[in-house]
Amino acid sequence: MDFKLETFLPYRLNLAAExxxxxxxxxxxxxxxxxxxEWRALAALGSYGRMTATEIGANSSMHKTKVSRAVRALxxxxxxxxxxxLDDRRIEHLELTPAGRRIYGEMVVLAxxxxxxxxxxxxxxxxxxxxxxxxxxxxxxxxPARRRAPKx
Amino acid sequence: MDFKLETFLPYRLNLAAExxxxxxxxxxxxxxxxxxxEWRALAALGSYGRMTATEIGANSSMHKTKVSRAVRALxxxxxxxxxxxLDDRRIEHLELTPAGRRIYGEMVVLAxxxxxxxxxxxxxxxxxxxxxxxxxxxxxxxxPARRRAPKx
DNA sequence: CTCAAGTGGTTGCAGATGTAACTGTCCATT
DNA sequence: AATGGACAGTTACATCTGCAACCACTTGAG
Numbered sequence: 001m002d003f004k005l006e007t008f009l010p011y012r013l014n015l016a017a018e019x020x021x022x023x024x025x026x027x028x029x030x031x032x033x034x035x036x037x038e039w040r041a042l043a044a045l046g047s048y049g050r051m052t053a054t055e056i057g058a059n060s061s062m063h064k065t066k067v068s069r070a071v072r073a074l075x076x077x078x079x080x081x082x083x084x085x086l087d088d089r090r091i092e093h094l095e096l097t098p099a100g101r102r103i104y105g106e107m108v109v110l111a112x113x114x115x116x117x118x119x120x121x122x123x124x125x126x127x128x129x130x131x132x133x134x135x136x137x138x139x140x141x142x143x144p145a146r147r148r149a150p151k152x
Numbered sequence: 153m154d155f156k157l158e159t160f161l162p163y164r165l166n167l168a169a170e171x172x173x174x175x176x177x178x179x180x181x182x183x184x185x186x187x188x189x190e191w192r193a194l195a196a197l198g199s200y201g202r203m204t205a206t207e208i209g210a211n212s213s214m215h216k217t218k219v220s221r222a223v224r225a226l227x228x229x230x231x232x233x234x235x236x237x238l239d240d241r242r243i244e245h246l247e248l249t250p251a252g253r254r255i256y257g258e259m260v261v262l263a264x265x266x267x268x269x270x271x272x273x274x275x276x277x278x279x280x281x282x283x284x285x286x287x288x289x290x291x292x293x294x295x296p297a298r299r300r301a302p303k304x
Numbered sequence: 305c306t307c308a309a310g311t312g313g314t315t316g317c318a319g320a321t322g323t324a325a326c327t328g329t330c331c332a333t334t
Numbered sequence: 335a336a337t338g339g340a341c342a343g344t345t346a347c348a349t350c351t352g353c354a355a356c357c358a359c360t361t362g363a364g
Contacts, residue, residue, distance in 0.1 A: 003260040010173040017169035019293040021162040126288030133282025141171040
């Protein structure tokens, strides 16, 4: 019956994720009144350009309702605009407005700064090990990106 | 302006934490209708014995309202009992009931099984690197456990 | 002894979340 | 054409969460 929460991997991983995310989230929360789903959607659109809501969800691992709400919030901030697809009217294409792209640019700077800070804190070795560990998790546990209907 | 969410450390860490936690959480959710705060409180009490709510919070990194609600839930399940402190009536001591200890024992088995599974999936190397990375984060970013009022 | 400040714990409230159900649209089969 | 299933996206609802305010109690300064 020897068990300690403090050494339990899921717990440690959650705690570490919170520690690392919170400090960055504090910035976009304070500066831009942005939530995490909004930041993720903004980041996806900023780096890939025009996307659909479903694609944003796949790219940033968010549930479609989260994406839907984030998109609406960004739209209300006038950082994103929707446009219809002429071939398939279920789809809507999403794209950052010039204002949205400006915010994205500022956020990218903040993100790089933050990664630099982290690298300094963790040291080259710590960072490398962390990334290797994360890569192992991603390789073994990530939901395989939707397959194109193989045989079955 | 090169930035990809998929390589951003806070994002990767969150995703990894979710991947690793969800599979374990699914077990106690399904088997015992337990939430994560309840599991953490149960684990703290199970491994350390009698504690106060504040101590549980410190040990499992939970906000005091989360602890308060988790404690009430465990009490309603009859897995925990409160008792008063004779010297300081603000404090309540919390302790698992025999039923609570039984559940804790079962959970410890599940937790060990899960860690074994993870170790198998990640491989010895991956696991070791991950733990080293987490240790670096904990060392540099964790909120230092409340100090005993040094000079200042 | 008294009173202000601090502490342990609870609760009201507003915001965030996932599930499931829904709308509107497309497409394959008939 | 008609229809049933699949899909994009939205919404209603129940639950969870953190913050701030709160209550009861303790402590220390005067």
